[in-house]
Amino acid sequence: MEPDLDPLLAVLEDGSLDGYLIDDDDSDSDQRYVSGFTAPDAYQTLVTADGGVHLLVSGLEYGRATKEADADSVSRRSAYDYQALVAEHGSYEGTVRTIAAFLADHGIDSVAVPRNFPTGTADGLRERGLEVAVEREGVVEGIRATKTPWEANQISATQSANEAAMAVAERLIATTEIEDGALVRDGEELTSERVKREIEIALLRHGCALDETIVACGPDGADPHNRGSGTLEAGELIVIDIFPRDKGTGYFGDMTRTFVRGEPSEEARQRYDVTREAFDAALEAIEPGVTGAAVHDATCDVIEDAGYETLRSDPSAGTGFIHSTGHGVGLDIHEQPSLSPTGGELEPGHVVTVEPGIYDPQVGGVRIEDLVVVTEDGYENLTEYPIRLEPRAN
Amino acid sequence: MEPDLDPLLAVLEDGSLDGYLIDDDDSDSDQRYVSGFTAPDAYQTLVTADGGVHLLVSGLEYGRATKEADADSVSRRSAYDYQALVAEHGSYEGTVRTIAAFLADHGIDSVAVPRNFPTGTADGLRERGLEVAVEREGVVEGIRATKTPWEANQISATQSANEAAMAVAERLIATTEIEDGALVRDGEELTSERVKREIEIALLRHGCALDETIVACGPDGADPHNRGSGTLEAGELIVIDIFPRDKGTGYFGDMTRTFVRGEPSEEARQRYDVTREAFDAALEAIEPGVTGAAVHDATCDVIEDAGYETLRSDPSAGTGFIHSTGHGVGLDIHEQPSLSPTGGELEPGHVVTVEPGIYDPQVGGVRIEDLVVVTEDGYENLTEYPIRLEPRAN
Numbered sequence: 001m002e003p004d005l006d007p008l009l010a011v012l013e014d015g016s017l018d019g020y021l022i023d024d025d026d027s028d029s030d031q032r033y034v035s036g037f038t039a040p041d042a043y044q045t046l047v048t049a050d051g052g053v054h055l056l057v058s059g060l061e062y063g064r065a066t067k068e069a070d071a072d073s074v075s076r077r078s079a080y081d082y083q084a085l086v087a088e089h090g091s092y093e094g095t096v097r098t099i100a101a102f103l104a105d106h107g108i109d110s111v112a113v114p115r116n117f118p119t120g121t122a123d124g125l126r127e128r129g130l131e132v133a134v135e136r137e138g139v140v141e142g143i144r145a146t147k148t149p150w151e152a153n154q155i156s157a158t159q160s161a162n163e164a165a166m167a168v169a170e171r172l173i174a175t176t177e178i179e180d181g182a183l184v185r186d187g188e189e190l191t192s193e194r195v196k197r198e199i200e201i202a203l204l205r206h207g208c209a210l211d212e213t214i215v216a217c218g219p220d221g222a223d224p225h226n227r228g229s230g231t232l233e234a235g236e237l238i239v240i241d242i243f244p245r246d247k248g249t250g251y252f253g254d255m256t257r258t259f260v261r262g263e264p265s266e267e268a269r270q271r272y273d274v275t276r277e278a279f280d281a282a283l284e285a286i287e288p289g290v291t292g293a294a295v296h297d298a299t300c301d302v303i304e305d306a307g308y309e310t311l312r313s314d315p316s317a318g319t320g321f322i323h324s325t326g327h328g329v330g331l332d333i334h335e336q337p338s339l340s341p342t343g344g345e346l347e348p349g350h351v352v353t354v355e356p357g358i359y360d361p362q363v364g365g366v367r368i369e370d371l372v373v374v375t376e377d378g379y380e381n382l383t384e385y386p387i388r389l390e391p392r393a394n
Numbered sequence: 395m396e397p398d399l400d401p402l403l404a405v406l407e408d409g410s411l412d413g414y415l416i417d418d419d420d421s422d423s424d425q426r427y428v429s430g431f432t433a434p435d436a437y438q439t440l441v442t443a444d445g446g447v448h449l450l451v452s453g454l455e456y457g458r459a460t461k462e463a464d465a466d467s468v469s470r471r472s473a474y475d476y477q478a479l480v481a482e483h484g485s486y487e488g489t490v491r492t493i494a495a496f497l498a499d500h501g502i503d504s505v506a507v508p509r510n511f512p513t514g515t516a517d518g519l520r521e522r523g524l525e526v527a528v529e530r531e532g533v534v535e536g537i538r539a540t541k542t543p544w545e546a547n548q549i550s551a552t553q554s555a556n557e558a559a560m561a562v563a564e565r566l567i568a569t570t571e572i573e574d575g576a577l578v579r580d581g582e583e584l585t586s587e588r589v590k591r592e593i594e595i596a597l598l599r600h601g602c603a604l605d606e607t608i609v610a611c612g613p614d615g616a617d618p619h620n621r622g623s624g625t626l627e628a629g630e631l632i633v634i635d636i637f638p639r640d641k642g643t644g645y646f647g648d649m650t651r652t653f654v655r656g657e658p659s660e661e662a663r664q665r666y667d668v669t670r671e672a673f674d675a676a677l678e679a680i681e682p683g684v685t686g687a688a689v690h691d692a693t694c695d696v697i698e699d700a701g702y703e704t705l706r707s708d709p710s711a712g713t714g715f716i717h718s719t720g721h722g723v724g725l726d727i728h729e730q731p732s733l734s735p736t737g738g739e740l741e742p743g744h745v746v747t748v749e750p751g752i753y754d755p756q757v758g759g760v761r762i763e764d765l766v767v768v769t770e771d772g773y774e775n776l777t778e779y780p781i782r783l784e785p786r787a788n
Contacts, residue, residue: 027421092530119516120509134514136486
């Protein structure tokens, strides 16, 4: 992948800075994006004003970095006498001196750094005479919002794994018996925990992992951040929201479906139909040049017209449509752009969720979510999973 | 849990600072430790000079934080007009002003911060007149090295799940047929990938997750950082290293076993026996007051006496015992203290791995690893898993 670093280079030029420095571990998607590399322990990525990408890694990671990274050069810390510097000056000062030597080696006297750059490193470099300026707008996150075709393919692959996991969950629910109002399989009540575990196992089989997943029934589903627990009940709305990450590429997928096993209430069915209509309206609105705010408005229009509250009609609403319409997905599960009141113009290559929902503890929650990529003339849906309230076994 | 924050309070007193501030997300174990809380997005933890712990969280996390955190107070960002500040000043400046208002509310004019504290926040607070000083020694990491009995129990629980996963892996290997030198089950070659997947599934069933696991056969096992891939072979050393994390508590376990299915070479068997002897010598050496360096020396003595190289006998050795004897385990998989040339005095409550190994691409790798807690008069082994070269089905 060749990320377009021009907006970052413009920041360096505007600030008369020699380079952009990242110092972080595998929790930092910006660094992974810029370097094409990730490692569990901290390493450093330098982007020079001519667009060169240079890595500083431990000896342990050196071999892998030279093979895997999208970098013009990879240096190991030992090339700058890291061990001797730590022995003489301690871990903190030794590390700072090693990074300073790496920067000097590349002719760097001044750097821009991201907001989350370690203050310890920043202050240490400043003490050694370097200029360190915080880049405040999140320029790399902005670049990451627009996916290359390769990136869109990775996200699509994770979403395919996600579909396999959703199919496992739907089948589990569809094949239950109903006994005393509870869903029962093989003589045992089917729980949220059991469905989540089977989702996770299905994802593992497809090379994906997740920290959390949502299988929330009845009132649990009315709180968009409740992960759900306990027995699944007949006739109640069950919200299933899965957001796995491919273990190799690091790209996420994201999808939500809502099911009822048994007979839903009339009100639940109506909310499902309105959510589906809002979902279709949001998709209909997506094309380059349209703002995320406009897509969100199109979604709110449908839900408000049907008589439900939104955060647009009442900013303090506790029921109705109480979140935004969507968010960017990539190396982070939540990234730019957003389909929300503050969402800016959509561009080809943006990958966003579309996920309207209607919530009320008295009725439960409904949410329908697909993942789409904005194209030159509209969007392509990266999700191929049926949307239906009644779960089926296949 | 009541962490002993006295060493941190001493840092504040020495520096005449009003408080210690952490600003990070769930990748930061120090913050999780101090606050008893974790959240996917950034939140702030303030420790005041009197030992008070005060959190600043989003509205989304407020309810959970008030229930779960070990904090004297929890504030939500909206209490400091976060949304209005962001609307007026943008995300960066609005966030800094919110944190500054939170600090002012607690009467804080000067803070110590960890090395990895975001430079964006540090510089922003400094522009608003606050003193921000980097705490360079990692005092919270030092406190975390000594586990409370509750923490040792959590680590022990994760290690029990780890044992269940190791049993699945051992059984898989033990129940293979040998065909043309390959391990075969149900007519299919047993691969590293398959064993890893079954390990992960077993851990999921016990509420644990892992990012990586090692099942490395033959030459793969001779590189301590190779995760392993492809068909497992008969008569070859197979290194299995599992380091899961409990999804609820966040505490890690860590264990390694080495197996051979079929007949090992004489040399492989000898290396196994020497590694076992070194493992026993290391355990024998562990007690309060002994340094991690001395434990490492005891391990090296055995391995060198048997005629193999170590990094002590040759710092550039590429074969033999080419890593340290052990590391601390807790909310991070690698933390203080270390059983290595720089390892300081062991204290009751330290939890460390003991994991000698001998490596050579010509022979393969051997590693044996248990996890122990240092007690008043020695150690308690948190691992109850047999150590044997020949895998068994039960």
